[in-house]
Structures are given as structure tokens and as C-alpha cells.
Amino acid sequence: MSKHQNDNPRVPHEAAPLRVLHVGPGQGQRGGIASVLAELSAQRARFRDAGVVVAIFETHGFQSMRSLLCFPLVDIPRFLFAVLKGVDLIHFHVSVRGSFYRKFLLYLLARLFGKRTIFHLHAGNFQDFWASNGPTTRKAVSRFIRGADAVVAVSSAIASELQGHQGVTRNLYVIGNTAxxxxxxxxxxxxxxxxxxxxxxxxxxxxxxxxxxxxxxxxxxxxxxxxxxxxxxxxxxxxxxxxxxxxxxxxxxxxxxxxxxxxxxxxxxxxxxxxxxxxxxxxxxxxxxxxxxxxxxxxxxxxxxxxxxxxxxxxxxxxxxxxxxxxxxxxxxxxxxxxxxxxxxxxxxxxxxxxxxxxxxxSVDAIVSQYARCYRQVNGSRGA
Missing domain, CATH: 3.40.50.2000 (Glycogen Phosphorylase B;)
Structure with a gap:
């Protein structure tokens, strides 16, 4: 069942803030997810008021040989350093093709260190991506989505697709974007x-x-x-x-x-x-x-x-x-x-x-509230 949340995001000041690492494109890349990460980064103060410390981890794309090499040589070591530095949740912003493969590899590393993870789907053509690839990619998709502690869909239509095609039945949230x-x-x-x-x-x-x-x-x-x-x-x-x-x-x-x-x-x-x-x-x-x-x-x-x-x-x-x-x-x-x-x-x-x-x-306040509630519920399920 998808969850639409609009509660007041503020939490008691004595509560320890949740440290959330958002993983998505950067390094000069443009597009929908890059815009989402820029919006999230700009609202760090509102997230802190909601009891969440936001950090952004930008990956290189696969558009050139240079950026392709940067992923294993630069991004993976940086990601491991960020994880070891201390985070409570790792929030993966996922699309198709290279976006999926990069995030999946980082997801596997996050799991090795026992980190809570969130799979956030931004692609309207994800089912086509799944159908056009072989069994290895399909298994990776299943492992990523079903292994995450929560799944976020950017719209109700995407949530329905995840429910019907990927069998997501629990911890599914619908959280839109801001502008x-x-x-x-x-x-x-x-x-x-x-x-x-x-x-x-x-x-x-x-x-x-x-x-x-x-x-x-x-x-x-x-x-x-x-x-x-x-x-x-x-x-x-x-x-x-x-x-x-x-x-x-x-x-x-x-x-x-x-x-x-x-x-x-x-x-x-x-x-x-x-x-x-x-x-x-x-x-x-x-x-x-x-x-x-x-x-x-x-x-x-x-x-x-x-x-x-x-x-x-x-x-x-x-x-x-x-x-x-x-x-x-x-x-x-x-x-x-x-x-x-x-x-x-x-x-x-x-x-x-x-x-x-x-x-x-x-509005920014409505969307930050939904993120904060999602994070508190995911973190609160530890050990449940």
C-alpha cells in the first residue's frame, strides 16, 4: 500500500538527527534526477528542522570512457569513505540503463556494511528497461527493489507499476518533486x-x-x-x-x-x-x-x-x-x-x-515532510 504523508516535519530538538546520503547523478550531468538532487541540497535547512541531515553523493555518468573509468576509480572509493564516515540511510535515486547499474553496484556495497537503503524510482520507462534486458539484469532489478528497506515512487502511476510488475506490497511511498x-x-x-x-x-x-x-x-x-x-x-x-x-x-x-x-x-x-x-x-x-x-x-x-x-x-x-x-x-x-x-x-x-x-x-514544506516521515519509519523499523 502506498503512503502519502503530509504531517508536520519538525521533531524534538533533543532527538538525534538522521543522517541520509542521497545518491544520484552529478559531475556536470543534467536531467530530472540531477534537478531533484539540486532541490534536495538547497533545502538542507528545512530537512535539519525535520530532524534529517542531508548529504549528496554525485556519481559520474557513462557517457565517455573517461567518466566510465571515474566510476570504479573515483566514485566507489568516495562512496566507501562516505559510508564509513557514518550515515543512517542511503537513498538511491534510480532511472534506467547506466543509472540503474551504477546505483545497484553501490547498493551492494551499502548492504555489505549493513546500511539501510531506499530505492527511489524516477523513470517512466523502467518496465521497458526490465523487459528489454536479459535474466541477469532482471535478477538485479528484483534484488535491488525487494532488498531495499523502502521503495519510493515519484508518482502514483509509478507506484502502481512497482506494485503490479515488481510485486512491491510493503514500505512503498509516493513522494513527488519540488520546484x-x-x-x-x-x-x-x-x-x-x-x-x-x-x-x-x-x-x-x-x-x-x-x-x-x-x-x-x-x-x-x-x-x-x-x-x-x-x-x-x-x-x-x-x-x-x-x-x-x-x-x-x-x-x-x-x-x-x-x-x-x-x-x-x-x-x-x-x-x-x-x-x-x-x-x-x-x-x-x-x-x-x-x-x-x-x-x-x-x-x-x-x-x-x-x-x-x-x-x-x-x-x-x-x-x-x-x-x-x-x-x-x-x-x-x-x-x-x-x-x-x-x-x-x-x-x-x-x-x-x-x-x-x-x-x-x-510545496517544499509538504515534500520535506513526506521524506522525513519515510526516513523515521524506515529507521524505526530497525530490529523489528
Missing amino acids: YSAELAAGAALRDSSGGKRVDMTPYVAFAGRFTEGKGLDELLRAVAALNRRGLKVQLRLAGAGDMDRWTRAAIEYGVSDQVRFVGWLQGDAKLEFYRDAAVFCMPSHFEAFGISTLEAMFIGRPVIGTRVGGFLDLVEEGVTGYLVRCGDSHGLAERIRHLVERPELAHEMGRQAVSRALSRY
Whole structure:
């Protein structure tokens, strides 16, 4: 049974703090888990108030021979030093491929030293990863998940997958992500009666993520082309990184190249401004474990059009904060974009509802509280 916790995270000052080591990507890597670790690191003070001392351990990726060699020669010795230095729990943030194999090897070392461990799944395509590999990887997956003292899913959909496919029936928690810089802007989004858009600019449809097939970029471009044929010419702004040449060619092929602009990988205030100036945020992913960009857009007060997969099912309230369409449905995507672009008052009201939903479910205080309760329960089960 999954557990959603929102209790007050503060604990008596005399209680010894729990020391938790978070293990995930770093060393220049970008992406969802790296963003999660950055958020956790930035909230060390809140965690300490909740009786938890947070440390972050960053691993090298496997993108090059140099980084591949750094894992056994640098990361493993550093990890052993961190474990011997003293930690109560080791929290592994896991995705697919190299992310899984690195964390699994470190998990085995943690078990040798008798450490409590948490398996935290961030991947929406983990079942495909399991199915496409042989028996050795499948056994490793089973050993990692079933051997952990607790399992954390980043969304309810991922929790259901772990229950149904991996047989997880106990100590399963659903803990979402945070977007603190966007959360700080949420108050302004609620107060802004204009919807936050400058009157001298043409609103656009915003997308933020990796430029890949799995993010639904083909459907998004086809939806823009379909709207053209119906007499509505919308602008599309794509923030992120990936094979830009491929998608530039696709935009030309669909006849929408003059409406599409690639704005690069945005961070900080530039990213928040990107959301703020949009009419709607659109992310038609084929799989999405959570959706940090979606949460950021919600905090800024933008309605969301997503797909009926993964984290969208938790984030988006259908017809209230946005819309969800079938995966791969460019026609449905076009209809929902048109519906909101032609009804700015409705889009603004959905954006206000999105802010309220984000604040109630995914504020830093709410998420830190859920982590802290999970850690106390796992640590309290020692010797049970």
C-alpha cells in the first residue's frame, strides 16, 4: 500500500538527527534526477528542522570512457569513505540503463556494511528497461527493489507499476518533486489578474524538456500544422537540449518552421520568464515519471496540456488545471491547444487553479515532510 504523508516535519530538538546520503547523478550531468538532487541540497535547512541531515553523493555518468573509468576509480572509493564516515540511510535515486547499474553496484556495497537503503524510482520507462534486458539484469532489478528497506515512487502511476510488475506490497511511498524557485513565484501568479503576460507580445505554446521522440515533439509539430489548416496560426517555443537539427527538419517538413523557435536550455529567472510569457504549457510525453517542467509551469500559473501517462495523472486535474490527451493523439492535442488559445480567460483561470494545486501538493514544506516521515519509519523499523 502506498503512503502519502503530509504531517508536520519538525521533531524534538533533543532527538538525534538522521543522517541520509542521497545518491544520484552529478559531475556536470543534467536531467530530472540531477534537478531533484539540486532541490534536495538547497533545502538542507528545512530537512535539519525535520530532524534529517542531508548529504549528496554525485556519481559520474557513462557517457565517455573517461567518466566510465571515474566510476570504479573515483566514485566507489568516495562512496566507501562516505559510508564509513557514518550515515543512517542511503537513498538511491534510480532511472534506467547506466543509472540503474551504477546505483545497484553501490547498493551492494551499502548492504555489505549493513546500511539501510531506499530505492527511489524516477523513470517512466523502467518496465521497458526490465523487459528489454536479459535474466541477469532482471535478477538485479528484483534484488535491488525487494532488498531495499523502502521503495519510493515519484508518482502514483509509478507506484502502481512497482506494485503490479515488481510485486512491491510493503514500505512503498509516493513522494513527488519540488520546484522551489517556481514556488517562490506562485504568490505573484495568484495575484496577477492579467495572467502574467505582457500585452505587447504574442502568446505562444511552451514546451520544456529533452528534444526526443519520447517527449512527443512529433505530435506537437503535427498539432501546430493541423491548426494552421484550420486557420489558427500559433507560435511554439521549445526550451531544452537534444537533436535540434532533426526537429528543425521536421518543422520544415510540416510547414511550420516560421512558427517554431528553439530557445535553448533555460535556467533560473530565464526559465520562469519563459513559462510566464506563454499562453499554455504543452508536454505530450510518451512516458513521464513525474514532470518537473510541468510543475514549474503550474507554479507560474500556466494551464497544462499533457498525456494520460505517469506523473501527469497526479499533476493535472482534467478540465480544472488543464487537459490530458491520449498518447500520440496529435488531433486531440491540436483541439485542446485551440480551445485554450481561443479562450484566454479560461486559460487564465485554469492557471490560477494550477498554482493552488501545486502549492497544496508539491510545496517544499509538504515534500520535506513526506521524506522525513519515510526516513523515521524506515529507521524505526530497525530490529523489528
